[in-house]
Amino acid sequence: MQRILILLSVILLLSSPACAAVKVVATLPWIGSLAKEIGGDKVDVTTLVKVSQDPHSIEAKPSMIAATRRADILMYNGLDLEIGYLPILMESARNPVINPGNPGNFNCSAYVTALEIPTSTGRENGDVHPLGNPHYHLSPANMKKIAVGMGERLGKADPVHAGFYRGNAARFSTQVDRKMKEWQGSRLKGKQFVSQHRFFEYLAAEFGFSIVGYLEDKPGIPPGSAHVQSLIAGMVKQKPHAILSTSYHDQKPARFVSSKTGVRTVTVPHDVGAGGSRDWFWLMDAVIASLE
Numbered sequence: 001m002q003r004i005l006i007l008l009s010v011i012l013l014l015s016s017p018a019c020a021a022v023k024v025v026a027t028l029p030w031i032g033s034l035a036k037e038i039g040g041d042k043v044d045v046t047t048l049v050k051v052s053q054d055p056h057s058i059e060a061k062p063s064m065i066a067a068t069r070r071a072d073i074l075m076y077n078g079l080d081l082e083i084g085y086l087p088i089l090m091e092s093a094r095n096p097v098i099n100p101g102n103p104g105n106f107n108c109s110a111y112v113t114a115l116e117i118p119t120s121t122g123r124e125n126g127d128v129h130p131l132g133n134p135h136y137h138l139s140p141a142n143m144k145k146i147a148v149g150m151g152e153r154l155g156k157a158d159p160v161h162a163g164f165y166r167g168n169a170a171r172f173s174t175q176v177d178r179k180m181k182e183w184q185g186s187r188l189k190g191k192q193f194v195s196q197h198r199f200f201e202y203l204a205a206e207f208g209f210s211i212v213g214y215l216e217d218k219p220g221i222p223p224g225s226a227h228v229q230s231l232i233a234g235m236v237k238q239k240p241h242a243i244l245s246t247s248y249h250d251q252k253p254a255r256f257v258s259s260k261t262g263v264r265t266v267t268v269p270h271d272v273g274a275g276g277s278r279d280w281f282w283l284m285d286a287v288i289a290s291l292e
């Protein structure tokens with residue numbers, strides 16, 4: 001009898017809400033990876049976007065709606081990078097906890113200082129960066145702030161383990177500081193690159209290199225021939241170190257410019273999973289190695 005009672009209380013304990021994992025839905029691979037790092041075995045993470053996909057042009061799918069419907073927290077990049085699918089997911093999921101302003105809505109960009117915020121309401125940044133440059137995840141300074149914010153938010157969703165999440169966020173920050181010493185020794189300072197897309201601005205600002213030209217005239221707009229010709233003329237004089245693109249980009253424009261200028265192209269890992277990276281630190285190591 002006593003054994004049955006013990007067994008029953010163990011079953012009750014295991015099935016109580018305090019032991020249920022927090023269901024996190026993350027849009028991009030780096031967000032899902034960070035959620036796993038901060039949440040450990042207390043979270044169950046579903047990531048919507050694959051590393052092979054262009055994060056600017058994702059379409060909402062029924063499987064994504066189903067995952068969003070079950071989510072306790074929706075974590076996303078923000079700065080309108082997910083404008084093409086996130087509003088559809090939120091509306092179709094009918095899960096009020098993940099709506100803006102509610103505790104299950106975690107906008108990572110709320111924790112960062114955005115670059116390239118437009119000075120007018122026009123489309124000066126093209127169509128894909130309307131609120132500023134959304135590719136802040138290659139910035140160690142920003143990632144530390146997001147990790148701390150994520151730890152606090154997970155602690156609100158699951159107060160029993162608040163200390164666990166806060167501890168993991170603090171450990172992540174310390175590891176960023178430790179790795180930063182190593183990364184700052186990289187030979188990126190003063191280098192000049194041409195980039196296909198405005199993807200490396202945060203990295204350039206924190207690591208002291210510059211992007212002197214872009215294949216895209218405006219973010220998300222395919223390069224026109226007049227723009228490419230003037231870029232080539234500038235590159236012949238300036239001799240930048242390389243042309244940077246990412247694996248989801250059409251490589252033809254970069255290869256064409258490379259063939260006309262002799263400047264080599266480098267495909268830079270852009271998110272967790274690219275270049276064999278299994279987490280954000282791995283990604284940063286791979287990004288810096290490819291730029292060096």
Ligand SMILES: [Zn+2]
Binds near residue numbers: 056128135219
């Ligand atoms: Zn972009």
